[in-house]
Every structure is written in structure tokens, then in C-alpha cells.
Amino acid sequence: MSSSAIPYSTIRMEGASVAEFSWDIRSPLDRALVAGPYGAQGKAGVSLTEIHNFDLAQVMARRGKAGEMIAAAKARFSAAAPETPRAVSAADATLIWSGPDQFLVLSKGGKHSIEALAAGFAGSASLSDQSHARALISVSGDKARAMLAKLSSIDLHPSVFAVGAAAATSMDHTSVTLWRGKDRDGQAVFNLLVFATFAESLWHTILDSAAEYGVTIGHSDELA
Amino acid sequence: MRITCPFCGERELGEFTYLGDAKPQRPAADAGEDAVYDYVYLRDNIAGVMSEHWYHGGGCRAWLKVTRNTLTHEISAVEAAAGAGAAKVGA
Numbered sequence: 278m279s280s281s282a283i284p285y286s287t288i289r290m291e292g293a294s295v296a297e298f299s300w301d302i303r304s305p306l307d308r309a310l311v312a313g314p315y316g317a318q319g320k321a322g323v324s325l326t327e328i329h330n331f332d333l334a335q336v337m338a339r340r341g342k343a344g345e346m347i348a349a350a351k352a353r354f355s356a357a358a359p360e361t362p363r364a365v366s367a368a369d370a371t372l373i374w375s376g377p378d379q380f381l382v383l384s385k386g387g388k389h390s391i392e393a394l395a396a397g398f399a400g401s402a403s404l405s406d407q408s409h410a411r412a413l414i415s416v417s418g419d420k421a422r423a424m425l426a427k428l429s430s431i432d433l434h435p436s437v438f439a440v441g442a443a444a445a446t447s448m449d450h451t452s453v454t455l456w457r458g459k460d461r462d463g464q465a466v467f468n469l470l471v472f473a474t475f476a477e478s479l480w481h482t483i484l485d486s487a488a489e490y491g492v493t494i495g496h497s498d499e500l501a
Numbered sequence: 502m503r504i505t506c507p508f509c510g511e512r513e514l515g516e517f518t519y520l521g522d523a524k525p526q527r528p529a530a531d532a533g534e535d536a537v538y539d540y541v542y543l544r545d546n547i548a549g550v551m552s553e554h555w556y557h558g559g560g561c562r563a564w565l566k567v568t569r570n571t572l573t574h575e576i577s578a579v580e581a582a583a584g585a586g587a588a589k590v591g592a
């Protein structure tokens with residue numbers, strides 16, 4: 278019998294058997310995302326960038342503790358946490374509204390990991406680590422709005438959806454957190470957080486929607 | 502049909518799930534079998550203005566109380582259901 282056929286419950290936690298399991302951290306889009314051009318030839322109208330290696334924590338106020346949670350966020354980030362659908366840029370984190378009395382903390386490098394946040398929010402909020410539970414896709418380009426309009430009923434016109442606007446919404450029947458980041462090279466940047474297990478499905482839908490405009494696909498470790 | 506979520510704003514119907522009548526109140530523990538039966542099983546089939554629970558599952562995941570005319574689909578009020586977010590139930 279090969280070692281891989283040993284039932285999990287019989288594996289002892291010491292000795293060599295544990296080492297035979299390999300837990301690779303990889304993106305839920307690892308298989309689907311192919312960097313480079315896609316769709317129509319010529320100048321790409323849509324740019325898709327998957328952001329890797331981020332820390333994402335869900336912060337959710339306990340019963341009757343929303344005020345204390347906001348105060349704890351202020352102490353931690355020196356910024357007012359969002360109480361309406363918007364994304365707030367703090368010095369080294371983005372706080373994104375995700376529902377009433379809750380928000381997401383997006384950051385890098387472990388500074389605001391769930392372990393780092395725990396003490397500050399003790400008693401006021403429940404925290405849940407979402408770092409490996411979501412994929413983060415950044416959408417920009419001349420045709421970004423036209424492409425997103427096929428998937429979303431949110432009005433993304435600049436006069437309505439300005440920098441810092443956010444929405445908890447659905448695209449192609451998939452729940453997403455959508456927000457507009459800082460402009461890059463004079464162009465709007467739309468960020469999408471999608472549940473890991475739905476990411477590949479939504480990715481294919483995004484590619485189908487974007488193909489006619491020409492797409493450039495890449496990775497980044499930088500938060501948009 | 503669109504519902505204006507008090508947290509998210511106006512959204513398409515596809516983001517919401519219907520639960521049903523928002524009127525029934527859980528009877529007291531000693532209310533008796535008939536009251537519990539009524540609460541669990543019996544519903545009015547209202548042709549007109551009705552108070553309903555809807556779930557914004559495709560958005561902010563809050564429960565809402567929607568006042569809707571079942572004949573015209575006209576929505577006259579939307580509010581957060583008791584206990585939405587960190588609010589105390591009944592607060």
C-alpha cells in the first residue's frame with residue numbers, strides 16, 4: 278500500500294509521514310490566468326491584473342459594539358473606518374465597507390494581519406482571516422467600464438462611482454466586493470474581491486466580456 | 502423590480518432572496534400549541550400591501566423588512582430588519 282493511501286486519521290503528527298503532504302500556497306486563478314495578451318489584437322482596451330500575497334481581514338462589530346469598533350479602527354489606522362459603501366485609504370491599509378457594521382482590512386506584509394489586529398479589536402469586533410479565501414483582481418483600461426457594465430448593474434460613471442466608492446454586489450451571480458482605487462496613469466482602477474472557489478468562473482466570464490476590446494493580463498504584488 | 506437597500510442603495514432583484522411574511526411574531530413559551538402552529542405554518546395570502554422579509558445575499562448580506570404591494574409590486578418602504586448589522590434586536 279502506498280503511503281498516500283493511508284487514511285488521514287491514522288497519520289501520526291510526528292515522524293516522516295507528515296512531510297509527505299505538500300501544502301503549496303497558490304492562487305485560485307493559478308490555472309486559469311495566462312499572462313499576456315488576450316482577445317482582439319492591437320492596443321488593449323482592458324487591463325486585468327491579479328494581485329498576489331495580500332493580507333485580508335474581515336472585521337465585524339459585535340452586538341451593540343459598532344461605535345467601539347470604529348474607535349478601535351481609528352486608533353489602529355488613524356483613519357475613519359467606512360460606515361457607508363466606500364473604501365478608505367489609510368497609511369498602509371485600505372478599509373473597505375462590506376456590510377452594515379463591518380469592513381475588510383486589505384494590507385501587505387503582515388503589518389495588519391489578523392494576528393496583528395486581534396488585540397486592538399478585542400471585545401468590539403469579531404475578526405476572520407480572508408487572506409486565502411478571496412482572489413483580488415484589478416481592472417483598468419479605456420474599456421474597463423464598458424466591460425464591467427456587461428457584468429454589473431452598478432453605475433460606474435465617474436460622477437457616481439468616484440475614487441473611493443465601493444459596493445457589495447454581485448457579478449454573474451457571484452458575490453463580489455467592488456471598489457474604485459486611486460487612478461493609475463490617468464485611468465480609473467476598479468478592484469474586485471471574489472471568493473476563491475468562484476474566482477475561476479468569474480475570471481472566464483470577465484475574459485469573455487473583455488475579449489472584444491483586447492486584453493492585457495498580468496500579475497502584481499502591489500496593491501492598487 | 503428593484504429594492505432600495507438602506508445600506509447599499511437601489512439594486513436589482515437578483516441580488517435578493519425572498520423569505521416571506523414579516524408579521525408573524527414568535528409566541529411566548531407558554532402560549533400553547535395553537536399559537537405555535539399558527540406562527541410556524543399559517544400564512545395570509547395577501548392581495549395588496551404586505552410586510553415582507555428579504556435578504557440582500559448578493560450584496561451586504563443584511564435582512565430587510567420591505568413593504569410591498571403584491572398586486573403592483575410597488576415598494577413603499579424598506580428598512581433594516583431587527584438585528585441587522587451589530588444592532589440589538591428590537592433596538
Ligand SMILES: [Zn+2]
Pocket residue numbers: 506507508509510557560561562563
Ligand atoms: Zn444591501
